[in-house]
Amino acid sequence: MPKHLHIILIICLFSLLASSQDKNIFCNQLQALHNTVKKHHYQPKTINDSLSSHVFDLFLKSLDEDKRLFTKEDLKTFELDRYELDNYIEHNICFFIEKYTTTLSQRIETSKAILNDLRDETFDYSGKDTLRFKPESTFRYLKNEAAMKTYWSKRTRYNILYTLVENDSVLKHIKGDFKAREAELKPKLIQKEICQLEELQNRLGSVDNFVKEAFLNAYLHYQDPNSSFFNPTEKEMFENSLSNDQYSFGIITAKNDNGDIIIAHITPGSAAFNHGDFEVNDIIKSMKSDTEILETYCVSNEDVLAFTSNQNHHTMTFKIKKQNGTVKDIELTKTVTKIEENTVSGYIIESKSKMGYINITSFYSDFESPNGLGLANDVAKELYKLQKENIEGLILDLRFNGGGSMKEAIDLSGMFINRGPLSILKYSNGETTTIKDLNRGALFSKPIVVLVNNYSASASEFFAAAMQDYNRAIIVGATTHGKASAQVILPLAQDESLGYSKLTVEKFYRVTGKSHQSQGVIPDIILPSVYDDFKTQEQFEAFALQNDSIDGIRKFPKLKTLPINELKKRSQNRITNDIYFKAIQELNQLIIDNYFQIDTEYLLTLDNVYREMTSYRNQWKTINQPIDAHESNFMVKNSAFTKEVVSYNEDQKLINEALLKDIKQDIYIEEAQAILQDLLNLNPLN
Structure with missing residues (x-):
């Protein structure tokens, strides 16, 4: 046997063994995941045709979300699996995954070849072709390769026109030098598209890894939207995001x-x-x-x-x-x-009264520490500094806080009540346990306003709900995300070779027995939000756990009722005549009309792209102008302790100045301050 042939045979044998080993890893992951879900998930779904069909849809969506790669012919081949995935999972059959990897790889290469061919094609901008913009939910798979060529040609031409207008807002300039500008821009934007396709090829190291993890995630997302698969690196990144x-x-x-x-x-x-x-x-x-x-x-x-x-x-x-x-x-x-993001700082807002302000971006914790000190401990330190300044009330800002450690949410809640039950946990077997604050006394007993929005979730909602149920704070802003479930990270094997599952294992309820799952915590005072009707909350997620209720705790030491109706009335009077909140509502409608509900069609010409772009840009600029120019009438400053610390570091000084400016320009903080001032006026001895 020739030496070179012998080497080729060894390489081929090694490749087959590696392929077989990769296949076995996926089989083992899928079986381990199936067993883990069945044993530990709060509400595991039955393995049947319904599961198969829904996992199939979730899987395809994750592989080709914009429906720009697969063709209708591909779908015919894939459809054979729609009602077979449950059988594959139950009998640990894994070979089915290969056709998705192969097809996706082929379609990426086809798209790259089409884009490369476009380099030598003379583009038509005369209006012969039409652009159609419609909501994502109405996207359809392309019919065949000819449709793919049309798609990429239109997309590239639109990107060229869009970039030309973005770079120069004067139409006359673009038209006067169109040919040269287009020739310079075209290869760059084609290469950018090819690069994005290659990013997909390199995702998680290879298309094969990407496709397999997409399937594992589809299986978990059918159980509920908060369960997911982690490889070892993803697990470490997730834990880092919750650590200080x-x-x-x-x-x-x-x-x-x-x-x-x-x-x-x-x-x-x-x-x-x-x-x-x-x-x-x-x-x-x-x-x-x-x-x-x-x-x-x-x-x-x-x-x-x-x-x-x-x-x-x-x-x-x-x-x-x-x-x-x-x-x-x-x-x-x-x-x-x-981690800079996972730190808190207290500020003083001063108008008629002196108030504290603390922005809490996440419920981080120190998982390596035996005491697990994290967010609650840091807030306690800042509160100590603020109380030295004789603040009369406090604003806690939980907007965009996606949650984190439930322990930190419990500890933070306990800082503002004397003692008592905070929440009820329910497990998959139906058993419940009550989470209590066992520490007598509160760290801060003066009035509080808690700011929330559509993206305040999980631990944020736990805290806001407890404060609301105890009449301990006025909740202000937009209805929260609606996640009342808790997850744990479980290994799929004794070592980390198969990865991990972040799995929903319990639900938590308010002390009243009610749940904010798929509903959210509804603020005492609702403020207009630019994110209203974006449908990003949990209730709009496929397969979200349903809202229900359980027997609550009849007696718990809540405080006397706060004057919500009067506060709401005064806030509404301010908002009704407020140009800034009116601008927020107009921005919200502009975004919904141009992104979520867009359904328009026009000819692919420079004039039409210019008209659409400048129209949207001018509307945005006009509406946003008063918001950008806004400055609250209160003073904002650091505590004496923080001011001294910041003075030693020039970089920190610049960051601090920017933060102070952001607080002063924020219309939501301004309204929260006004509500807190009203509460102090109405309830001075609270």
């Missing part, structure tokens, strides 16, 4: 308009910060660990984040292109750094 300390390089990356991965932020005190050779806007060309290398060309920022977060990558060499054009190789080792 992070083992990291201290670099936050982003993708610029040219498709480069750049350093967007360097965390003060981190490894990158202390090294001194890293600068914001440096381009990262590659990253190399002991075992792997990641070239950043045509790679998503998410994959870059996953690579830097990988727990096995303790030391890496970054190939950096500096802004002066020089290229450097810099070795860096991770260190433990405090």
Whole structure:
């Protein structure tokens, strides 16, 4: 046998063994996931044709969300599995996944080839073709490859016209130099599309990994929208997001308009910060660990984040292109750094009365600490500083707070009530347990306003509901997300080789027995929101757990009823005549009309794209102008302690000034302050 043939046979045999091993891993993951769900999920779904059909739809949507890759012919082949997935899961049959990987890979390559061919095609902007914009829910799969060519041609031409208008708002300028500008822009935008397709090819390391994890997630998302699959790196990233300390390089990356991965932020005190050779806007060309290398060309920022977060990558060499054009190789080792987002600071708002303001972005915790000190402990420290300033009330801002540690939510709730039950937990077997604050006394007993919005979820809602049920605070803003379930991370095997499942294992109820699941915590005083009717809350998620109620606790030590009706009446009088809240409502309608409910058609010409873009842009600018110019009539400042700490660091001083400005310009904080002032006037001895 010739030597080269012998080598080829060895390579082929190795490839077959590797493929078989990958297939076995997926089989083992699927079986382990099935068993884990059946044993631990709060409400596991029956394995039947209904499950099969719904998982099938979720799976396809995750592979091709915009329906721009698969064709109707592909769908005919896939449809054979619609009512078979339950059988595959029950009997641990895994080969079905291969056709999805193969087809997706082929369609990506086909789309890349079509885009490459467009480089030499002379584009028609005369209006021969029509642009149609419609809601995502009405998207349909493309009929065949000819339809794919039409799609990519139209999309590329629209992107060129859109970018031309975006770069120069004067139509006369664009028309006067159209041919040269279009010729310069065309190859760049085609390459950008190809790059995005290659990002999909490189997602999670390969199309194969992406497709398999998409199926595991589809199976879990059918159980409920908050259950999901984590590979080891995703698990570490998730836990880091809920921690106040992070083992990291201290670099936050982003993708610029040219498709480069750049350093967007360097965390003060981190490894990158202390090294001194890293600068914001440096381009990262590659990253190399002991075992792997990641070239950043045509790679998503998410994959870059996953690579830097990988727990096995303790030391890496970054190939950096500096802004002066020089290229450097810099070795860096991770260190433990405090996460900037997961810290709280107290501020003083002063008008007729002196009030405290604390923005809580997440319910983070120190999972490594035996005491588990996190958010609640940090808030306690800030409250101590604020009370030294003799504040008469407090605003707690939970807008955009997606939750986190339930322990921190319990501890925070206990800081504002004397003692008593906070919530009722219900498990999959129907048993319940009452969560109580066992610490007598409150850390702060003066009036409180809690700000929430559509994106306040989970632990945020736990806290807001407890404060509302105890008449301890006025809840102000928009109806919250509606997530009243708790998740735990469970390994699929004794080691981490098969990954993890973040699984919903219990629901929590208010002390009254009512639930805010798929309903949200309804504020005492509702304020208009730019996110109203976006349908992003839990109730609009497929397969969300339903709202129900259980027997509540009849007697608990709630405080006397707050003057909600009078406060609501006074707030409504202010809002009705407020130009800023009127602008918010107009912005909300503009977004809904142009994104969520858009259904329009026009000819593909420069004039039409220019007209649509400038019309939307001018409306947005006109409506947003008063909001941008707004400045509240109260004073905002740091506590004496914080002011001294900030004065020692120039970077912190600049960040602090920006935060003070943001607070002063925020119309929701202004209205929360006015509501709190009304409460102080109506209830001075509360």
